[in-house]
Amino acid sequence: MTGPCLDCTRNSLALAVSGAHLEAMRAAWRPKSVLGLEADALLRAVGGKAEAGLHTKLDLAVERARSEEQALPSICAACRHQGDFEFPDALASDPEPPWALWVHGSPGALTRACESPSAGVVGARRADAYGNAVARDIGRAVARAGGTVVSGLAFGIDASAHRGALDVEAGATVAVTGGGVDVVYPKAHRQLHREIVDRGAVVSEMPPGTALWKWSFPARNRLIAAISDLVVVVQGARHSGSLHTADAALARNIPVAAVPGRIDAGVSQGSNLLLADGALVVTEPSVVVRALGLDPDDKKAAIKADLVEACEAISADRVDDYLLQVGTQVGNSRLARLELLGLAETGTDGRWRLVG
Amino acid sequence: MLTKVMTFALEGVEPVPVSVEVDIRPGLPTFQIVGLGDTAVRESRERVRGAIQNSGFEFPMKRIVANLAPASLRKSGPSFDAALAVGILAASEQIPLLSIDGTGIFGELSLSGELKSCAGALPATEGARTLGLSRIFLPERACAEASLIRGISIGAVRDLRELHSTLIGERPLREVEPQPEIVQGSSAPDLSDVVGQPGAVEALVVAAAGGHNLLLEGPPGTGKTMLARRLPALLPPLDEDELIEVARIQSATGIGLNTGSGFCRPFRAPHHSVSAAGLLGGGSVPVPGEVTLAHRGVLFLDEFPEFRRDALESLRQPLEEGEVSIVRRAGRLKFPSRFQLIAAANPCPCGVGGESNGCQCPPLSLERYRSRMSGPVLDRIDLSVFVGRPAISDFARAGGGHPSSTTSKEASARVQSARQAQHARLGPGRLNRDMSSEELTGGGALETAAERVLAEAYERHRLSPRGRVRVLRVARTVADLEGEDTISQDSVLAALAFRMRGPKR
Numbered sequence: 001m002t003g004p005c006l007d008c009t010r011n012s013l014a015l016a017v018s019g020a021h022l023e024a025m026r027a028a029w030r031p032k033s034v035l036g037l038e039a040d041a042l043l044r045a046v047g048g049k050a051e052a053g054l055h056t057k058l059d060l061a062v063e064r065a066r067s068e069e070q071a072l073p074s075i076c077a078a079c080r081h082q083g084d085f086e087f088p089d090a091l092a093s094d095p096e097p098p099w100a101l102w103v104h105g106s107p108g109a110l111t112r113a114c115e116s117p118s119a120g121v122v123g124a125r126r127a128d129a130y131g132n133a134v135a136r137d138i139g140r141a142v143a144r145a146g147g148t149v150v151s152g153l154a155f156g157i158d159a160s161a162h163r164g165a166l167d168v169e170a171g172a173t174v175a176v177t178g179g180g181v182d183v184v185y186p187k188a189h190r191q192l193h194r195e196i197v198d199r200g201a202v203v204s205e206m207p208p209g210t211a212l213w214k215w216s217f218p219a220r221n222r223l224i225a226a227i228s229d230l231v232v233v234v235q236g237a238r239h240s241g242s243l244h245t246a247d248a249a250l251a252r253n254i255p256v257a258a259v260p261g262r263i264d265a266g267v268s269q270g271s272n273l274l275l276a277d278g279a280l281v282v283t284e285p286s287v288v289v290r291a292l293g294l295d296p297d298d299k300k301a302a303i304k305a306d307l308v309e310a311c312e313a314i315s316a317d318r319v320d321d322y323l324l325q326v327g328t329q330v331g332n333s334r335l336a337r338l339e340l341l342g343l344a345e346t347g348t349d350g351r352w353r354l355v356g
Numbered sequence: 357m358l359t360k361v362m363t364f365a366l367e368g369v370e371p372v373p374v375s376v377e378v379d380i381r382p383g384l385p386t387f388q389i390v391g392l393g394d395t396a397v398r399e400s401r402e403r404v405r406g407a408i409q410n411s412g413f414e415f416p417m418k419r420i421v422a423n424l425a426p427a428s429l430r431k432s433g434p435s436f437d438a439a440l441a442v443g444i445l446a447a448s449e450q451i452p453l454l455s456i457d458g459t460g461i462f463g464e465l466s467l468s469g470e471l472k473s474c475a476g477a478l479p480a481t482e483g484a485r486t487l488g489l490s491r492i493f494l495p496e497r498a499c500a501e502a503s504l505i506r507g508i509s510i511g512a513v514r515d516l517r518e519l520h521s522t523l524i525g526e527r528p529l530r531e532v533e534p535q536p537e538i539v540q541g542s543s544a545p546d547l548s549d550v551v552g553q554p555g556a557v558e559a560l561v562v563a564a565a566g567g568h569n570l571l572l573e574g575p576p577g578t579g580k581t582m583l584a585r586r587l588p589a590l591l592p593p594l595d596e597d598e599l600i601e602v603a604r605i606q607s608a609t610g611i612g613l614n615t616g617s618g619f620c621r622p623f624r625a626p627h628h629s630v631s632a633a634g635l636l637g638g639g640s641v642p643v644p645g646e647v648t649l650a651h652r653g654v655l656f657l658d659e660f661p662e663f664r665r666d667a668l669e670s671l672r673q674p675l676e677e678g679e680v681s682i683v684r685r686a687g688r689l690k691f692p693s694r695f696q697l698i699a700a701a702n703p704c705p706c707g708v709g710g711e712s713n714g715c716q717c718p719p720l721s722l723e724r725y726r727s728r729m730s731g732p733v734l735d736r737i738d739l740s741v742f743v744g745r746p747a748i749s750d751f752a753r754a755g756g757g758h759p760s761s762t763t764s765k766e767a768s769a770r771v772q773s774a775r776q777a778q779h780a781r782l783g784p785g786r787l788n789r790d791m792s793s794e795e796l797t798g799g800g801a802l803e804t805a806a807e808r809v810l811a812e813a814y815e816r817h818r819l820s821p822r823g824r825v826r827v828l829r830v831a832r833t834v835a836d837l838e839g840e841d842t843i844s845q846d847s848v849l850a851a852l853a854f855r856m857r858g859p860k861r
Contacts, residue, residue, distance in 0.1 A: 350742025
């Protein structure tokens with residue numbers, strides 16, 4: 001494991017150690033304008049009387065980080081200069097690029113999210129049943145068509161979108177968090193966190209172990225926007241973090257879509273305003289899929305080679321031979337999988353046939 | 357003079373001790389039998405008189421009254437003959453009273469004095485042992501089945517003369533050797549006779565492993581009956597207690613009990629015109645029905661939708677509880693009925709089943725046909741599989757001895773190992789088909805990926821909650837067959853391939 005270069009590590013750690021100070025200065029500072037400062041400049045800016053103490057803290061943190069590099073084998077990291085994986089171009093060329101990235105899970109999932117179609121699905125934490133259901137449907141539709149679902153692992157819409165992607169057998173999803181990738185926030189999402197680590201990636205610009213501050217959330221939102229090719233706001237109140245993500249997307253020339261909501265529901269007002277401002281109207285999940293340039297009807301996009309074999313057996317009307325060849329148990333489970341995907345069915349004559 | 361001889365009547369399939377009391381007094385020569393007997397019991401008078409006289413004994417020309425106690429129990433059949441004859445011989449002092457102490461006598465007499473086999477010898481022997489009798493005399497032909505019972509000496513007798521000479525001590529007791537270990541199932545037809553049909557064969561193996569009820573659908577002549585007949589041989593051999601349960605039923609109903617090398621679990625295939633009473637058992641003196649005859653074996657209902665609705669509905673209790681209770685004027689009886697159900701149905705009334713080559717059934721009659729299958733019974737069938745026409749190439753292969761087909765031996769080895777896994781998990785007597793939803797999913801038994809697939813299927817295939825549990829049960833069995841501790845995604849998928857399809861599932 002090589003990890004990010006010393007400077008970048010130091011710059012990221014500077015953010016982590018001065019978290020509380022950034023929080024206290026929230027009124028005076030737009031947090032995002034300090035994210036790009038190098039360590040010394042940052043500490044000078046936020047430190048005031050405590051600057052000397054922060055320097056000491058930072059030096060200790062750098063030392064510890066270097067000695068602990070090997071301690072978390074499932075986490076890998078990179079910066080623009082070096083690292084365990086290729087630092088994505090989309091983030092390197094961002095107007096507010098992260099110093100470094102830590103990935104818990106598969107860095108390939110992050111690369112895929114940046115290079116092939118991906119949708120940032122964001123919205124209110126206090127979403128209602130409608131919002132959660134729609135978010136999950138969108139997550140499923142995007143994943144089924146072969147796209148990646150990017151979100152922030154929060155309660156409500158974020159979690160629903162991730163779950164929707166995980167519902168799909170080979171569904172891809174990336175979670176961006178504001179704290180360290182090993183810090184589960186909210187705690188209730190321990191299981192979801194683990195599943196995303198297993199089947200996708202949890203990504204952060206903060207070193208492992210970093211706690212979350214209020215400013216961490218808008219900072220994380222800009223990364224969601226930067227990774228995605230389209231940002232979908234499912235539900236969000238006026239002045240909410242979801243609108244912040246939408247702003248970040250617009251600033252990066254990334255299209256924004258929004259799901260229409262009830263006009264008397266506070267939780268939909270922000271998203272409805274986005275629609276009023278010209279955001280793409282999500283009339284059904286496939287709208288998102290099409291906007292990503294994917295084909296919502298291409299059900300075979302996400303099927304694996306073993307299922308293609310089963311499809312061929314069905315179309316050649318040689319299902320019995322196929323069962324004998326691969327074993328009845330295995331063959332049956334593949335046929336059932338095709339049925340579940342809506343690709344095959346049996347008629348009243350009990351014969352398998354392909355659908356569509 | 358008064359004598360008392362012990363014999364046994366049947367209440368359902370259970371023995372009830374009956375003492376035959378014979379009283380001989382001076383008076384006009386009459387012979388009367390009292391104690392709620394049916395016609396066969398009344399006609400016993402003539403057989404007993406003939407048998408005694410033709411065997412060279414004296415039939416007392418006095419007033420004879422025989423009482424079958426308890427008098428409240430309805431008695432039927434000819435099995436009291438031998439006891440009546442011995443009672444008369446003892447009461448007329450042709451046999452010493454002492455010799456019939458602690459002795460049971462059971463069997464029908466012919467006019468020539470020959471002891472003939474009749475239904476119920478095995479339960480009678482059990483009853484004699486329970487009563488603490490030291491020996492029981494049985495017709496020679498009935499001894500094979502009775503020898504399954506240990507702990508009592510069984511005397512085989514050919515005729516009344518032999519019985520007499522044994523009782524007075526002229527001849528030693530001809531004791532029957534206890535039955536050696538029974539080799540089960542060796543004569544059953546083999547699974548490798550089935551041409552093609554890999555899916556259906558696998559379904560049969562899964563059904564055997566988890567004790568699941570099975571629905572076979574398919575056009576006529578594709579092998580549904582053939583498959584069903586091969587199920588008993590796939591099931592594990594009966595243990596000793598189960599064997600006696602089965603033998604008791606077969607003995608009590610007078611079905612020839614095959615005690616030779618070919619003993620197999622019962623396979624019952626009643627015709628579809630059978631009545632509810634025929635299935636469950638009935639009659640004013642209740643006799644067991646098909647579900648009881650199929651106890652510990654297989655009940656095969658061919659042409660399932662053609663069965664009478666009330667007959668099918670009546671299967672609910674035995675399927676659910678493993679026994680039937682029948683209430684008649686004569687009293688309330690319970691019959692054991694733990695069987696495995698195989699139902700077979702054509703896909704439509706004409707049988708061709710919408711196959712491309714011309715099913716003529718109008719859509720409405722198709723609907724009606726399917727709706728004739730009883731919902732409550734279908735609800736208790738975990739597995740369903742379609743038995744289609746095998747391809748012509750399958751026959752060529754079968755002729756050439758292609759090794760692709762499974763033999764019963766291989767299949768029953770798989771079944772056996774799956775049963776062991778279930779025994780370890782559930783304890784004795786329970787199978788996967790008895791598992792509840794909580795047991796199936798609790799304690800991490802269901803993998804996360806499997807849960808996800810199941811949830812997806814629940815929505816997509818519109819499963820009912822019960823349908824979901826059925827899929828889980830089958831998935832559990834599939835996992836047991838694969839030797840896995842937890843239910844994997846593939847097991848759930850394989851179970852989904854065997855689920856009931858159609859509107860009401």
